[in-house]
Amino acid sequence: MHKISIVGAGYVGLCTAVCFANRGYKTTISDIREESVKLIQRGASPFYEPHLNGLLKKAIKSGNLRAILDREGAVLDSEITFITVGTPSTLDGSVNLHFVKNSAREIGGALRKKDGYHLVVVKSTVPPGTTKHVVKSILEKNSGKKAGKDFGLCMNPEFLREGSAIHDTLKPDRVVVGEHDERSGETLEDFYKDFYNGRVPILRMNPASAEMVKYASNALLATKISFINSIANICERVPNLDVTQVAKAVGMDHRVNPLFLEAGVGFGGSCFPKDVKALVSLSRNLGYRPSLLESVLEVNEGQPKRMVELARQELGSLKGKKVAILGLSFKPNTDDMREAPSIRIIILLLREGASICAYDPIATENAKSIFDGKIDFAPSSIECLKNADCCMVVTEWSEFKTLKPSIFLKHMKRPIMIDGRRIYNPSEFSRELKYIAIGLGQEQCQEKNSHKGDQA
Numbered sequence: 001m002h003k004i005s006i007v008g009a010g011y012v013g014l015c016t017a018v019c020f021a022n023r024g025y026k027t028t029i030s031d032i033r034e035e036s037v038k039l040i041q042r043g044a045s046p047f048y049e050p051h052l053n054g055l056l057k058k059a060i061k062s063g064n065l066r067a068i069l070d071r072e073g074a075v076l077d078s079e080i081t082f083i084t085v086g087t088p089s090t091l092d093g094s095v096n097l098h099f100v101k102n103s104a105r106e107i108g109g110a111l112r113k114k115d116g117y118h119l120v121v122v123k124s125t126v127p128p129g130t131t132k133h134v135v136k137s138i139l140e141k142n143s144g145k146k147a148g149k150d151f152g153l154c155m156n157p158e159f160l161r162e163g164s165a166i167h168d169t170l171k172p173d174r175v176v177v178g179e180h181d182e183r184s185g186e187t188l189e190d191f192y193k194d195f196y197n198g199r200v201p202i203l204r205m206n207p208a209s210a211e212m213v214k215y216a217s218n219a220l221l222a223t224k225i226s227f228i229n230s231i232a233n234i235c236e237r238v239p240n241l242d243v244t245q246v247a248k249a250v251g252m253d254h255r256v257n258p259l260f261l262e263a264g265v266g267f268g269g270s271c272f273p274k275d276v277k278a279l280v281s282l283s284r285n286l287g288y289r290p291s292l293l294e295s296v297l298e299v300n301e302g303q304p305k306r307m308v309e310l311a312r313q314e315l316g317s318l319k320g321k322k323v324a325i326l327g328l329s330f331k332p333n334t335d336d337m338r339e340a341p342s343i344r345i346i347i348l349l350l351r352e353g354a355s356i357c358a359y360d361p362i363a364t365e366n367a368k369s370i371f372d373g374k375i376d377f378a379p380s381s382i383e384c385l386k387n388a389d390c391c392m393v394v395t396e397w398s399e400f401k402t403l404k405p406s407i408f409l410k411h412m413k414r415p416i417m418i419d420g421r422r423i424y425n426p427s428e429f430s431r432e433l434k435y436i437a438i439g440l441g442q443e444q445c446q447e448k449n450s451h452k453g454d455q456a
Protein backbone atom coordinates (compact mmCIF):
# COMPACT_ATOMS: atom_id res chain seq x y z
CA MET A 1 0.00 0.00 0.00
CA HIS A 2 1.35 3.41 -0.95
CA LYS A 3 2.22 5.98 1.69
CA ILE A 4 0.58 9.31 0.92
CA SER A 5 1.37 12.91 1.70
CA ILE A 6 -1.01 15.79 1.13
CA VAL A 7 0.11 19.41 0.95
CA GLY A 8 -2.70 21.79 1.97
CA ALA A 9 -5.29 21.07 4.65
CA GLY A 10 -8.30 22.88 3.18
CA TYR A 11 -11.59 21.21 2.20
CA VAL A 12 -10.11 19.09 -0.54
CA GLY A 13 -6.88 18.16 1.24
CA LEU A 14 -8.38 17.27 4.59
CA CYS A 15 -11.42 15.38 3.26
CA THR A 16 -9.18 13.43 0.87
CA ALA A 17 -6.62 12.70 3.61
CA VAL A 18 -9.27 11.47 6.02
CA CYS A 19 -10.78 9.15 3.40
CA PHE A 20 -7.36 7.74 2.39
CA ALA A 21 -6.35 7.20 6.04
CA ASN A 22 -9.61 5.45 6.92
CA ARG A 23 -9.04 3.06 4.01
CA GLY A 24 -5.75 2.08 5.62
CA TYR A 25 -3.23 4.25 3.76
CA LYS A 26 -0.56 5.85 5.93
CA THR A 27 -1.28 9.50 5.21
CA THR A 28 0.53 12.66 6.27
CA ILE A 29 -1.15 16.03 5.78
CA SER A 30 0.84 19.24 6.04
CA ASP A 31 -0.14 22.88 6.07
CA ILE A 32 1.61 26.16 6.73
CA ARG A 33 -1.23 27.25 9.06
CA GLU A 34 -0.07 26.15 12.50
CA GLU A 35 -3.53 26.55 14.00
CA SER A 36 -5.08 24.17 11.45
CA VAL A 37 -2.35 21.57 11.98
CA LYS A 38 -2.81 21.69 15.77
CA LEU A 39 -6.57 21.30 15.44
CA ILE A 40 -6.22 18.33 13.08
CA GLN A 41 -3.71 16.69 15.42
CA ARG A 42 -6.38 16.86 18.13
CA GLY A 43 -8.91 15.30 15.75
CA ALA A 44 -10.85 18.53 15.22
CA SER A 45 -11.59 19.93 11.77
CA PRO A 46 -10.70 23.61 11.18
CA PHE A 47 -13.97 24.00 9.24
CA TYR A 48 -17.47 22.56 9.32
CA GLU A 49 -18.19 19.64 7.03
CA PRO A 50 -20.81 16.95 7.76
CA HIS A 51 -19.28 13.61 8.92
CA LEU A 52 -15.74 14.99 8.81
CA ASN A 53 -15.09 15.32 12.55
CA GLY A 54 -15.99 11.71 13.36
CA LEU A 55 -13.89 10.35 10.50
CA LEU A 56 -11.01 12.65 11.35
CA LYS A 57 -10.96 11.46 14.98
CA LYS A 58 -11.04 7.86 13.79
CA ALA A 59 -8.18 8.43 11.35
CA ILE A 60 -5.99 10.15 13.96
CA LYS A 61 -6.77 7.49 16.56
CA SER A 62 -5.86 4.68 14.18
CA GLY A 63 -2.46 6.27 13.62
CA ASN A 64 -3.02 6.28 9.85
CA LEU A 65 -3.31 10.06 9.69
CA ARG A 66 -0.86 12.57 11.04
CA ALA A 67 -0.74 16.32 10.54
CA ILE A 68 2.55 18.21 10.46
CA LEU A 69 3.91 21.62 9.53
CA ASP A 70 7.01 20.21 7.89
CA ARG A 71 6.23 19.71 4.20
CA GLU A 72 9.59 18.26 3.40
CA GLY A 73 9.19 15.64 6.11
CA ALA A 74 5.72 14.79 4.76
CA VAL A 75 7.05 14.25 1.25
CA LEU A 76 10.07 12.23 2.40
CA ASP A 77 7.84 9.90 4.37
CA SER A 78 5.60 9.06 1.38
CA GLU A 79 5.52 7.74 -2.18
CA ILE A 80 2.74 9.89 -3.62
CA THR A 81 2.25 13.59 -2.84
CA PHE A 82 -1.00 15.40 -3.63
CA ILE A 83 -0.94 19.19 -3.92
CA THR A 84 -4.27 20.52 -2.59
CA VAL A 85 -3.46 24.15 -1.82
CA GLY A 86 -5.78 27.02 -2.70
CA THR A 87 -5.75 28.87 -6.02
CA PRO A 88 -7.48 32.18 -5.25
CA SER A 89 -8.55 34.77 -7.83
CA THR A 90 -6.45 37.82 -8.57
CA LEU A 91 -8.16 41.17 -9.15
CA ASP A 92 -8.52 40.59 -12.91
CA GLY A 93 -10.12 37.17 -12.34
CA SER A 94 -7.04 35.18 -13.31
CA VAL A 95 -5.62 32.54 -10.98
CA ASN A 96 -3.04 33.26 -8.28
CA LEU A 97 -0.62 30.33 -8.41
CA HIS A 98 1.49 31.53 -5.49
CA PHE A 99 0.62 28.62 -3.15
CA VAL A 100 0.96 26.00 -5.90
CA LYS A 101 4.40 27.34 -6.83
CA ASN A 102 5.54 27.43 -3.20
CA SER A 103 4.39 23.85 -2.69
CA ALA A 104 6.17 22.71 -5.85
CA ARG A 105 9.37 24.40 -4.63
CA GLU A 106 9.24 22.62 -1.29
CA ILE A 107 8.29 19.27 -2.80
CA GLY A 108 11.14 19.68 -5.31
CA GLY A 109 13.54 20.37 -2.43
CA ALA A 110 12.40 17.19 -0.70
CA LEU A 111 12.72 15.13 -3.88
CA ARG A 112 16.37 16.20 -4.13
CA LYS A 113 16.97 14.31 -0.87
CA LYS A 114 14.88 11.30 -1.77
CA ASP A 115 15.95 8.07 -3.42
CA GLY A 116 13.49 6.10 -5.48
CA TYR A 117 10.46 6.95 -7.53
CA HIS A 118 7.97 9.52 -6.21
CA LEU A 119 4.70 10.65 -7.81
CA VAL A 120 3.56 14.27 -7.51
CA VAL A 121 -0.13 14.89 -8.17
CA VAL A 122 -1.62 18.36 -8.70
CA LYS A 123 -5.17 18.31 -7.32
CA SER A 124 -5.59 22.08 -6.94
CA THR A 125 -7.68 23.71 -9.66
CA VAL A 126 -5.16 25.25 -12.06
CA PRO A 127 -5.44 26.67 -15.61
CA PRO A 128 -4.58 24.38 -18.52
CA GLY A 129 -0.82 24.21 -19.00
CA THR A 130 0.09 24.84 -15.33
CA THR A 131 1.16 21.29 -14.46
CA LYS A 132 3.33 20.93 -17.54
CA HIS A 133 4.76 24.43 -17.79
CA VAL A 134 4.83 25.73 -14.21
CA VAL A 135 4.78 22.86 -11.69
CA LYS A 136 7.05 20.56 -13.71
CA SER A 137 9.77 23.14 -14.21
CA ILE A 138 9.74 24.20 -10.53
CA LEU A 139 9.92 20.57 -9.41
CA GLU A 140 12.79 19.83 -11.83
CA LYS A 141 14.71 22.96 -10.87
CA ASN A 142 14.42 22.36 -7.14
CA SER A 143 15.01 18.61 -7.21
CA GLY A 144 17.68 18.52 -9.88
CA LYS A 145 15.73 15.56 -11.30
CA LYS A 146 13.71 14.89 -14.46
CA ALA A 147 9.94 14.46 -14.57
CA GLY A 148 9.00 11.18 -16.25
CA LYS A 149 12.38 9.66 -15.46
CA ASP A 150 13.22 10.31 -11.80
CA PHE A 151 9.78 11.25 -10.55
CA GLY A 152 6.21 11.09 -11.82
CA LEU A 153 3.76 13.93 -12.36
CA CYS A 154 -0.03 13.92 -12.80
CA MET A 155 -2.91 16.36 -12.72
CA ASN A 156 -5.97 14.94 -10.97
CA PRO A 157 -8.87 17.40 -10.59
CA GLU A 158 -11.33 17.01 -7.73
CA PHE A 159 -15.09 17.30 -7.98
CA LEU A 160 -16.17 17.25 -4.36
CA ARG A 161 -18.87 19.57 -3.13
CA GLU A 162 -18.75 21.28 0.24
CA GLY A 163 -21.44 19.79 2.43
CA SER A 164 -21.08 16.37 0.80
CA ALA A 165 -17.31 16.27 0.49
CA ILE A 166 -16.88 12.87 2.17
CA HIS A 167 -19.55 11.22 0.04
CA ASP A 168 -18.12 12.77 -3.11
CA THR A 169 -14.58 11.65 -2.23
CA LEU A 170 -15.70 8.08 -1.58
CA LYS A 171 -18.18 7.82 -4.44
CA PRO A 172 -17.15 10.06 -7.32
CA ASP A 173 -18.78 9.74 -10.76
CA ARG A 174 -15.33 9.46 -12.32
CA VAL A 175 -11.64 9.97 -11.65
CA VAL A 176 -9.63 12.01 -14.13
CA VAL A 177 -5.92 11.28 -14.42
CA GLY A 178 -3.92 13.77 -16.47
CA GLU A 179 -0.57 12.09 -16.96
CA HIS A 180 2.75 13.68 -17.81
CA ASP A 181 4.02 10.26 -18.93
CA GLU A 182 2.75 6.69 -18.98
CA ARG A 183 4.39 5.48 -15.77
CA SER A 184 2.92 8.42 -13.82
CA GLY A 185 -0.57 7.68 -15.18
CA GLU A 186 -0.18 3.95 -14.50
CA THR A 187 0.91 4.59 -10.88
CA LEU A 188 -2.02 6.91 -10.14
CA GLU A 189 -4.53 4.67 -11.91
CA ASP A 190 -3.32 1.66 -9.87
CA PHE A 191 -3.62 3.67 -6.67
CA TYR A 192 -7.22 4.70 -7.44
CA LYS A 193 -8.17 1.21 -8.63
CA ASP A 194 -7.09 -0.04 -5.24
CA PHE A 195 -8.75 2.79 -3.32
CA TYR A 196 -12.08 2.39 -5.14
CA ASN A 197 -11.86 -1.40 -5.56
CA GLY A 198 -12.11 -0.87 -9.30
CA ARG A 199 -15.65 0.50 -9.00
CA VAL A 200 -15.11 4.01 -10.36
CA PRO A 201 -14.36 4.84 -14.02
CA ILE A 202 -10.88 6.26 -14.48
CA LEU A 203 -10.19 8.47 -17.49
CA ARG A 204 -6.61 9.01 -18.55
CA MET A 205 -5.58 11.99 -20.64
CA ASN A 206 -2.87 14.63 -20.79
CA PRO A 207 -2.49 17.12 -17.90
CA ALA A 208 -3.85 20.14 -19.84
CA SER A 209 -7.04 18.26 -20.74
CA ALA A 210 -7.46 17.17 -17.11
CA GLU A 211 -7.02 20.77 -15.98
CA MET A 212 -9.67 21.88 -18.48
CA VAL A 213 -12.11 19.14 -17.38
CA LYS A 214 -12.35 20.85 -14.01
CA TYR A 215 -13.02 24.32 -15.43
CA ALA A 216 -15.44 23.00 -18.03
CA SER A 217 -17.36 20.99 -15.40
CA ASN A 218 -17.77 23.94 -13.05
CA ALA A 219 -18.54 26.31 -15.93
CA LEU A 220 -21.27 24.00 -17.23
CA LEU A 221 -22.86 23.63 -13.79
CA ALA A 222 -22.72 27.40 -13.29
CA THR A 223 -24.24 27.83 -16.76
CA LYS A 224 -27.15 25.55 -15.84
CA ILE A 225 -27.83 27.74 -12.79
CA SER A 226 -27.65 31.02 -14.71
CA PHE A 227 -29.76 29.48 -17.46
CA ILE A 228 -32.55 28.55 -15.07
CA ASN A 229 -32.23 31.93 -13.34
CA SER A 230 -32.71 33.62 -16.73
CA ILE A 231 -35.82 31.52 -17.29
CA ALA A 232 -36.90 32.43 -13.72
CA ASN A 233 -36.56 36.13 -14.52
CA ILE A 234 -38.82 35.69 -17.53
CA CYS A 235 -41.30 33.60 -15.53
CA GLU A 236 -41.60 36.34 -12.90
CA ARG A 237 -42.85 38.74 -15.53
CA VAL A 238 -45.52 36.45 -16.98
CA PRO A 239 -48.66 35.69 -14.97
CA ASN A 240 -49.23 31.99 -14.24
CA LEU A 241 -45.65 30.97 -14.77
CA ASP A 242 -43.66 29.07 -12.14
CA VAL A 243 -40.02 28.23 -12.83
CA THR A 244 -40.02 25.24 -10.47
CA GLN A 245 -42.65 23.50 -12.60
CA VAL A 246 -40.80 24.41 -15.79
CA ALA A 247 -37.44 23.20 -14.40
CA LYS A 248 -38.92 19.95 -13.18
CA ALA A 249 -40.29 19.09 -16.60
CA VAL A 250 -37.19 20.29 -18.47
CA GLY A 251 -34.94 18.27 -16.14
CA MET A 252 -36.84 15.05 -16.77
CA ASP A 253 -35.33 14.93 -20.24
CA HIS A 254 -32.38 12.62 -19.62
CA ARG A 255 -30.25 14.73 -21.94
CA VAL A 256 -30.63 17.57 -19.44
CA ASN A 257 -31.09 15.92 -15.97
CA PRO A 258 -32.79 17.70 -13.07
CA LEU A 259 -29.69 18.72 -11.10
CA PHE A 260 -28.44 22.31 -10.92
CA LEU A 261 -31.70 23.62 -12.31
CA GLU A 262 -32.86 25.20 -9.08
CA ALA A 263 -33.54 28.89 -9.61
CA GLY A 264 -32.59 31.22 -6.80
CA VAL A 265 -30.37 34.00 -5.54
CA GLY A 266 -27.46 32.70 -7.61
CA PHE A 267 -24.35 30.61 -7.15
CA GLY A 268 -21.61 31.42 -4.67
CA GLY A 269 -18.85 29.58 -2.87
CA SER A 270 -15.14 29.35 -3.35
CA CYS A 271 -15.36 27.60 -6.72
CA PHE A 272 -17.99 28.59 -9.29
CA PRO A 273 -17.47 32.38 -9.27
CA LYS A 274 -13.67 31.99 -9.16
CA ASP A 275 -13.46 29.26 -11.77
CA VAL A 276 -15.81 30.88 -14.28
CA LYS A 277 -13.92 34.17 -13.91
CA ALA A 278 -10.63 32.33 -14.40
CA LEU A 279 -11.92 30.64 -17.54
CA VAL A 280 -13.14 33.97 -18.92
CA SER A 281 -9.77 35.55 -18.18
CA LEU A 282 -7.86 32.62 -19.72
CA SER A 283 -10.05 32.67 -22.80
CA ARG A 284 -9.65 36.42 -23.33
CA ASN A 285 -5.89 36.06 -23.00
CA LEU A 286 -6.04 33.40 -25.69
CA GLY A 287 -7.87 35.82 -27.98
CA TYR A 288 -11.39 34.39 -27.72
CA ARG A 289 -14.20 36.35 -26.08
CA PRO A 290 -16.31 33.79 -24.17
CA SER A 291 -19.59 35.71 -24.30
CA LEU A 292 -21.64 32.79 -22.98
CA LEU A 293 -19.51 32.57 -19.82
CA GLU A 294 -19.57 36.35 -19.42
CA SER A 295 -23.36 36.19 -19.45
CA VAL A 296 -23.31 33.40 -16.87
CA LEU A 297 -21.52 35.78 -14.50
CA GLU A 298 -23.74 38.72 -15.42
CA VAL A 299 -26.96 36.79 -14.74
CA ASN A 300 -25.52 35.60 -11.45
CA GLU A 301 -24.67 39.11 -10.35
CA GLY A 302 -28.23 40.18 -11.14
CA GLN A 303 -29.95 37.71 -8.80
CA PRO A 304 -29.14 39.44 -5.47
CA LYS A 305 -30.31 42.73 -7.05
CA ARG A 306 -33.55 41.03 -8.04
CA MET A 307 -34.21 40.07 -4.41
CA VAL A 308 -33.86 43.70 -3.38
CA GLU A 309 -36.09 44.85 -6.28
CA LEU A 310 -38.78 42.41 -5.13
CA ALA A 311 -38.60 43.86 -1.61
CA ARG A 312 -38.83 47.41 -2.96
CA GLN A 313 -41.77 46.45 -5.16
CA GLU A 314 -43.68 45.35 -2.07
CA LEU A 315 -42.47 47.81 0.58
CA GLY A 316 -41.62 50.91 -1.46
CA SER A 317 -38.65 52.65 0.11
CA LEU A 318 -36.59 50.28 2.22
CA LYS A 319 -35.32 53.05 4.47
CA GLY A 320 -35.88 52.07 8.09
CA LYS A 321 -37.55 48.78 7.13
CA LYS A 322 -36.49 45.69 9.01
CA VAL A 323 -35.55 42.76 6.77
CA ALA A 324 -35.18 39.28 8.26
CA ILE A 325 -32.62 37.19 6.38
CA LEU A 326 -32.90 33.42 6.75
CA GLY A 327 -29.63 31.77 5.76
CA LEU A 328 -26.18 33.29 5.20
CA SER A 329 -23.85 30.53 4.00
CA PHE A 330 -23.47 30.15 0.23
CA LYS A 331 -25.44 26.91 0.45
CA PRO A 332 -26.78 24.65 3.22
CA ASN A 333 -24.64 22.27 5.31
CA THR A 334 -21.60 24.50 5.33
CA ASP A 335 -20.43 27.50 7.34
CA ASP A 336 -18.64 28.85 4.27
CA MET A 337 -19.42 32.48 3.50
CA ARG A 338 -17.09 32.87 0.54
CA GLU A 339 -18.90 34.67 -2.31
CA ALA A 340 -22.20 33.92 -0.58
CA PRO A 341 -25.13 35.69 -2.33
CA SER A 342 -26.27 36.79 1.16
CA ILE A 343 -23.33 39.21 1.28
CA ARG A 344 -24.41 41.07 -1.86
CA ILE A 345 -28.07 41.09 -0.84
CA ILE A 346 -27.24 42.50 2.60
CA ILE A 347 -24.88 45.14 1.18
CA LEU A 348 -27.59 46.29 -1.26
CA LEU A 349 -30.24 46.37 1.49
CA LEU A 350 -27.98 48.36 3.81
CA ARG A 351 -27.31 50.80 0.99
CA GLU A 352 -31.07 51.38 0.74
CA GLY A 353 -31.24 52.13 4.45
CA ALA A 354 -32.86 48.87 5.60
CA SER A 355 -31.96 47.34 8.94
CA ILE A 356 -31.05 43.67 8.88
CA CYS A 357 -31.50 40.82 11.28
CA ALA A 358 -30.02 37.54 10.05
CA TYR A 359 -30.06 33.96 11.20
CA ASP A 360 -27.99 31.02 10.00
CA PRO A 361 -27.72 27.67 11.77
CA ILE A 362 -23.90 27.59 11.59
CA ALA A 363 -22.42 30.39 9.47
CA THR A 364 -23.10 33.23 11.94
CA GLU A 365 -19.57 33.35 13.37
CA ASN A 366 -18.03 33.60 9.89
CA ALA A 367 -20.63 36.19 8.85
CA LYS A 368 -19.91 38.35 11.91
CA SER A 369 -16.38 39.01 10.68
CA ILE A 370 -17.79 40.22 7.34
CA PHE A 371 -20.52 42.52 8.59
CA ASP A 372 -18.66 43.81 11.60
CA GLY A 373 -21.51 45.27 13.68
CA LYS A 374 -23.52 46.53 10.68
CA ILE A 375 -26.30 43.97 11.05
CA ASP A 376 -27.95 42.05 13.89
CA PHE A 377 -27.74 38.30 14.27
CA ALA A 378 -30.55 36.27 15.80
CA PRO A 379 -30.12 32.99 17.67
CA SER A 380 -33.10 31.34 15.91
CA SER A 381 -35.46 31.78 12.95
CA ILE A 382 -38.26 32.98 15.21
CA GLU A 383 -36.11 35.62 16.89
CA CYS A 384 -34.98 36.71 13.44
CA LEU A 385 -38.57 37.19 12.22
CA LYS A 386 -39.74 39.30 15.15
CA ASN A 387 -41.15 42.68 14.00
CA ALA A 388 -39.74 42.27 10.50
CA ASP A 389 -41.30 44.11 7.55
CA CYS A 390 -40.25 41.34 5.21
CA CYS A 391 -38.39 38.06 5.27
CA MET A 392 -35.96 36.72 2.65
CA VAL A 393 -34.97 33.07 2.39
CA VAL A 394 -31.40 33.20 1.09
CA THR A 395 -30.04 29.73 1.94
CA GLU A 396 -32.25 26.65 1.83
CA TRP A 397 -31.36 25.10 5.20
CA SER A 398 -33.75 22.23 5.92
CA GLU A 399 -34.87 23.76 9.24
CA PHE A 400 -36.40 26.68 7.28
CA LYS A 401 -38.41 24.31 5.10
CA THR A 402 -40.52 23.18 8.07
CA LEU A 403 -41.59 26.72 9.04
CA LYS A 404 -45.32 27.14 8.53
CA PRO A 405 -47.03 30.36 7.36
CA SER A 406 -48.49 30.77 10.87
CA ILE A 407 -44.97 31.32 12.29
CA PHE A 408 -44.36 34.22 9.92
CA LEU A 409 -47.84 35.63 10.61
CA LYS A 410 -47.32 35.45 14.34
CA HIS A 411 -43.92 37.09 14.56
CA MET A 412 -43.53 39.52 11.67
CA LYS A 413 -44.79 43.08 11.59
CA ARG A 414 -45.79 42.62 7.96
CA PRO A 415 -46.01 39.04 6.74
CA ILE A 416 -44.14 39.42 3.47
CA MET A 417 -42.05 36.45 2.36
CA ILE A 418 -39.53 36.67 -0.48
CA ASP A 419 -38.48 33.11 -1.19
CA GLY A 420 -35.05 33.27 -2.82
CA ARG A 421 -34.61 29.50 -2.87
CA ARG A 422 -38.10 28.28 -3.73
CA ILE A 423 -38.49 26.21 -0.58
CA TYR A 424 -42.16 26.92 0.13
CA ASN A 425 -45.37 25.82 -1.51
CA PRO A 426 -46.76 28.95 -3.21
CA SER A 427 -50.41 27.97 -2.79
CA GLU A 428 -50.01 27.24 0.94
CA PHE A 429 -48.03 30.40 1.61
CA SER A 430 -49.94 32.84 -0.56
CA ARG A 431 -53.17 31.81 1.13
CA GLU A 432 -51.96 33.31 4.39
CA LEU A 433 -49.32 35.88 3.62
CA LYS A 434 -47.81 37.90 0.82
CA TYR A 435 -45.64 35.32 -0.91
CA ILE A 436 -43.19 36.50 -3.56
CA ALA A 437 -40.55 34.24 -5.03
CA ILE A 438 -37.75 34.04 -7.57
CA GLY A 439 -39.23 32.66 -10.78
CA LEU A 440 -42.86 32.94 -9.80
CA GLY A 441 -45.22 35.10 -11.87
CA GLN A 442 -47.04 36.97 -9.17
CA GLU A 443 -50.56 36.83 -10.50
CA GLN A 444 -50.25 33.08 -10.34
CA CYS A 445 -50.18 33.28 -6.57
CA GLN A 446 -53.51 35.01 -6.59
CA GLU A 447 -54.93 32.51 -9.02
CA LYS A 448 -53.60 29.65 -6.91
CA ASN A 449 -55.32 31.25 -3.96
CA SER A 450 -58.62 30.39 -5.49
CA HIS A 451 -57.53 26.81 -6.28
CA LYS A 452 -56.98 25.36 -2.85
CA GLY A 453 -54.74 22.29 -2.73
CA ASP A 454 -52.98 23.17 -5.98
CA GLN A 455 -49.36 22.05 -5.44
CA ALA A 456 -46.19 23.84 -6.53
Ligand code: UGA
Binding pocket: 125, 158, 159, 160, 161, 162, 163, 218, 221, 225, 259, 260, 261, 262, 263, 264, 265, 266, 267, 268, 269, 270, 271, 272, 275, 330, 331
Ligand atom coordinates in the same frame (compact mmCIF):
# COMPACT_ATOMS: atom_id res chain seq x y z
C1 UGA B 1 -18.68 22.95 -6.76
C2 UGA B 1 -18.90 21.74 -7.67
O1 UGA B 1 -20.24 21.27 -7.55
C3 UGA B 1 -17.94 20.61 -7.30
O2 UGA B 1 -18.10 19.52 -8.21
C4 UGA B 1 -16.50 21.14 -7.38
O3 UGA B 1 -15.57 20.14 -7.00
C5 UGA B 1 -16.37 22.33 -6.45
O4 UGA B 1 -17.31 23.35 -6.84
C6 UGA B 1 -14.95 22.84 -6.58
O5 UGA B 1 -14.60 23.38 -7.63
O6 UGA B 1 -14.13 22.58 -5.68
P1 UGA B 1 -19.45 23.66 -4.28
O7 UGA B 1 -18.86 24.99 -4.58
O8 UGA B 1 -19.15 22.99 -2.99
O9 UGA B 1 -19.02 22.58 -5.42
O10 UGA B 1 -21.02 23.84 -4.33
P2 UGA B 1 -22.25 23.42 -5.27
O11 UGA B 1 -23.06 22.42 -4.56
O12 UGA B 1 -21.81 23.08 -6.62
O13 UGA B 1 -23.07 24.79 -5.29
C7 UGA B 1 -22.51 25.99 -5.80
C8 UGA B 1 -23.49 27.11 -5.75
O14 UGA B 1 -24.52 26.93 -6.71
C9 UGA B 1 -24.20 27.29 -4.40
O15 UGA B 1 -24.24 28.66 -4.08
C10 UGA B 1 -25.60 26.77 -4.67
O16 UGA B 1 -26.57 27.37 -3.84
C11 UGA B 1 -25.78 27.15 -6.12
N1 UGA B 1 -26.79 26.33 -6.81
C12 UGA B 1 -26.58 25.00 -7.00
C13 UGA B 1 -27.94 26.92 -7.29
O17 UGA B 1 -28.16 28.13 -7.14
N2 UGA B 1 -28.85 26.14 -7.96
C14 UGA B 1 -28.67 24.82 -8.17
O18 UGA B 1 -29.54 24.18 -8.79
C15 UGA B 1 -27.50 24.24 -7.67
